[in-house]
Amino acid sequence: MNPRRLLFMMLMLFPLLARAGDSTQTFTLKQAIEYATQHNYAAQLALKNYEISRKQYMQYVSAGLPQINGSLNYNWNIQPQVFLLPDFTNPSSGNFLQLEATPPTTVTTNLTASMLVLDGSYIYGVQAAKTYKELSLNQQESELQKTKQNVTKAYYNVLFIDKNIEVLTLTVQNLEKLAFETEAYFKEGFREGLDVEQVVLNKDITVNTLNRLKIQRESALNMLKISMGFPVDSTLNTADTFESLNAGEPVAYMLDGSASFDPSQNIDIKVLDRLYKVNRQNYQVEFSKAFPSLSAFFQWSYGGFNPDKKRAVLFSNGSTYYRGGTLLGATLNVPIFSSWGRVSAQQKARLEADKVYIQKTEAEENMKMAFKNIKAEYVNNLSTLANDKRNLDLAQKIQETNRTKFREGLIGSFELINSENQYLNALNAYYTTLFNLLQNRLDYDKLTNKL
Numbered sequence: 001m002n003p004r005r006l007l008f009m010m011l012m013l014f015p016l017l018a019r020a021g022d023s024t025q026t027f028t029l030k031q032a033i034e035y036a037t038q039h040n041y042a043a044q045l046a047l048k049n050y051e052i053s054r055k056q057y058m059q060y061v062s063a064g065l066p067q068i069n070g071s072l073n074y075n076w077n078i079q080p081q082v083f084l085l086p087d088f089t090n091p092s093s094g095n096f097l098q099l100e101a102t103p104p105t106t107v108t109t110n111l112t113a114s115m116l117v118l119d120g121s122y123i124y125g126v127q128a129a130k131t132y133k134e135l136s137l138n139q140q141e142s143e144l145q146k147t148k149q150n151v152t153k154a155y156y157n158v159l160f161i162d163k164n165i166e167v168l169t170l171t172v173q174n175l176e177k178l179a180f181e182t183e184a185y186f187k188e189g190f191r192e193g194l195d196v197e198q199v200v201l202n203k204d205i206t207v208n209t210l211n212r213l214k215i216q217r218e219s220a221l222n223m224l225k226i227s228m229g230f231p232v233d234s235t236l237n238t239a240d241t242f243e244s245l246n247a248g249e250p251v252a253y254m255l256d257g258s259a260s261f262d263p264s265q266n267i268d269i270k271v272l273d274r275l276y277k278v279n280r281q282n283y284q285v286e287f288s289k290a291f292p293s294l295s296a297f298f299q300w301s302y303g304g305f306n307p308d309k310k311r312a313v314l315f316s317n318g319s320t321y322y323r324g325g326t327l328l329g330a331t332l333n334v335p336i337f338s339s340w341g342r343v344s345a346q347q348k349a350r351l352e353a354d355k356v357y358i359q360k361t362e363a364e365e366n367m368k369m370a371f372k373n374i375k376a377e378y379v380n381n382l383s384t385l386a387n388d389k390r391n392l393d394l395a396q397k398i399q400e401t402n403r404t405k406f407r408e409g410l411i412g413s414f415e416l417i418n419s420e421n422q423y424l425n426a427l428n429a430y431y432t433t434l435f436n437l438l439q440n441r442l443d444y445d446k447l448t449n450k451l
Contacts, residue, residue, distance in 0.1 A: 001382055003071065005125045005153040005182050012406055016034070017233065024235040024236075024237065025230075025236060025237070026235070026236075026237040026238070026239050026309075027153050027228075027233070027236065027237070027238065027239060028239045028240050029152065029240050029245065031239075032060055032151055032155055032224070033148050033152065034223075035228050035229070035230065035335065036148070036227060036228040036229060037119050037144060037147065037148070038229075039149045039228060039229030039230065039411055040151075040227065040228060040229040041229055042143055042146070042147060043143055043144055043147045043229075043231075044139075045143075046139060046140040046143035046144070047140055048144075048442070049136050049139065049140070050133075050136040050139070050140045051198060052136075053132055053133045053135075053136035053368045054317075056132070056133075057129045057130060057132070057133045058127060060125060060126060060129040061126055063116070063122070064115075064116040064119070064122045065115070065125070066113060066114070066115045067113065067114050067115065068111070068112070068113045069111075069112050070109070070111050070112075071109070071110045071112075072107070072108075072109050072110075072279075072365055073107065073108045073109075074107050074185075075102075075105065075106045075107070075108075076104070076105050077102050077103070077105070077106070078102055079389075080103070080104060081102055082097075082098050082099065082277075083099050084096040084097070084098060084099075085097045085099060090360045091404055092283060093140060094358075101111050101314055102305075102407075103166060103305035103306060103307050104306065104307065105305060105306045106303065106304070107303060107304045107305070108301060108302075108303040108324065109134070109301060109302045109303065109322075109324075110298070110299065110300070110301045111301070112297065112298070112299045112300075113297065113298040113299075114295060114296065114297040114298075115295065115296050115297075115312050116293070116294075116295050116296055117294040117296050117330070117342065118286075118292075118293060118294040119293035119294070119295075120283050120287045120288030120289075120291050120293070121124055121286075121289045121293070122293075123283040123288070124281055124285045125285050126283075127281050127284075128278055128281035128282055128285060130280045131274060131277050131281055132278050134274055135271065135275060135278055137275035138214045138267060138270045138271045138274050140183065141267050142267045142268055142270075143306055144269050145449075145451050146269055147227070148315075148451045149365050149442060149451060151224070151227045151228055151440065152442050152451075153439070154224035155224055155238065155240070155290070156224045156435060156438050156439065156442075157220045157223070157224075158217065158220045158221055158238055158433065159238060159240065159242055159245075160242075160432075160435045161213055161216055161217045162217065162238070162241075163431050164213055164428070164431065165210065165213050165214060165217065167427055168206060168209060168210040169177055169210060170212065171206055172206050172207055172210060172417040174201035174403075175199065175202060175420070176203060178199055178203075178403065178406075178416075181197045181407065182195055182196050182406075182413075183200050183410075191409075194413065195197075195412065195413040198413035198414065198416075198417055199413055199416070199417070201450075202211045202226050202417045202420060202421075205226045210293070214354070221236060224236065227345070228451055231436060239295075242431065242434050242435075242438075244435050245438065247434040247435075247437050247438050248385055248434055248437065250382060251378075251441055254375060254440070254441065254444055255378075255379065260341060261367070261368060261371040261448065263363075263364040263368060264364075265283045265365045266367060266447065266448075268361065268363060269367070271364060271365060272356060272359060272360040272363060273360060275356050276353055276356040276357050276360060277357055279349060279352045279353035280353045281355060282349045282352070282353075283316055283346060283349035285348040285349075285351045286342065286349045287346050287432035289335065289342055289343045290336045290342055291335070291346075292331045292332060292335070293331060293332075294323060294330060294331070294332050295330065295331050295332070295333075296328075296329070296330045296331075297327075297328075297329055297331070298325065298326075298327070298328050298329075299325075299326070299327040300323030300324075300325075300326045300327075301323075301325055301326075301327075302322075302323055302324055302429075303318060303323075303324045304322065307319070326419070333344075348393050367447060370443070371447055371448075372446075373446070374440055374443050374444050374447065377436070377440055378441070380439060381436045381437050382437065384433050385430070385434065385437065388429050388430040391426045391429070391430075392423075392426045392427055392429075392430045393421075394421050394426075395423040395425075396423055396443075398419050398422065398423070399420060399422070399423040401419075402415060402416050402419040403416065403419075437445055
């Protein structure tokens with residue numbers, strides 16, 4: 001091949017290969033949630049469970065509908081069975097005649113139809129199967145909401161760490177500049193060696209904290225990938241920030257004092273309510289097993305044989321065919337005594353329903369308490385945010401003033417380091433409160449089915 005042509009083909013393919021190998025994706029919070037609803041493993045399993053429950057429902061319903069089965073039996077009697085009969089032509093001889101009981105080859109065709117006519121356990125069982133299908137649908141919705149909540153929490157955590165990394169990176173840059181200036185002043189005799197060591201020590205401590213945060217970010221990002229169902233080996237970037245999410249903006253519906261909370265609208269309560277209904281219907285199924293059941297059946301058969309061992313029955317001359325009979329009947333099953341087995345099954349089903357009812361009542365009370373606590377925490381965090389913002393502005397002003405004074409030799413390194421740490425603490429408190437506000441909003445939306 002011409003070298004120039006080969007080079008041209010390689011240059012054409014290189015951009016395509018580069019794009020194929022690029023597995024980096026950037027997500028906003030909304031996009032991350034949408035991606036997770038399709039790819040999260042728990043959400044996919046919940047969808048499969050719902051589909052399974054639909055098939056189980058159809059399977060249970062079909063058990064009470066007509067059942068038709070057919071069979072074809074072909075027998076080749078290698079050594080036919082023989083009956084011994086007395087010799088009627090000469091009874092006094094004591095001899096017996098040997099008669100073959102079956103032809104050498106036989107074929108039998110059967111067609112059987114059956115149907116459940118009346119069975120209380122089947123009727124209640126169909127109702128329970130339908131409720132179980134609805135329960136699986138509620139469980140799928142619940143798992144989907146948990147997926148959204150987990151993705152949102154993981155996304156918030158990454159943003160929080162990113163903000164801390166941004167602040168510490170800028171702090172390290174300022175401390176490196178300050179350490180360089182302090183060392184220069186020390187060489188000129190305007191600073192003591194202790195000042196240089198103190199600034200360098202503070203810079204090294206901040207660098208170590210920054211490095212730990214970068215490792216924490218990798219762990220937080222991997223947790224986000226797992227929550228989304230995103231490949232861990234691929235690169236994921238976040239597009240949102242605390243500022244774009246309006247973390248500090250008050251949410252009107254969370255500040256509405258007249259808002260009430262109805263636990264029955266929560267998806268987890270709906271799941272428990274369906275589960276209670278399923279157990280009550282299971283009790284009805286067990287109770288109805290003590291009553292008679294009626295089923296009907298129909299059977300038709302057709303057969304044939306051939307007396308010639310060398311000929312098959314089907315499609316052979318000399319074969320004889322006959323009707324085996326037609327049968328129509330009914331079966332009445334009457335339970336009489338089960339050694340208290342049915343009674344125990346009924347009591348067990350009723351206790352299972354009572355247990356779920358207790359769990360549901362407890363969950364409702366916990367949710368009512370959580371609703372009040374979340375609203376109170378949100379209001380408190382809003383007030384704390386305002387104080388944190390004032391403290392941050394003041395700490396930043398003190399920091400800038402002390403840096404100027406330190407360069408002018410008016411204060412020592414201890415006062416400078418104290419103002420630096422004071423600023424970092426104020427900044428961390430501010431962003432922690434923003435993070436808590438986002439968490440409050442998320443927990444409220446999950447509780448009130450707003451996700």
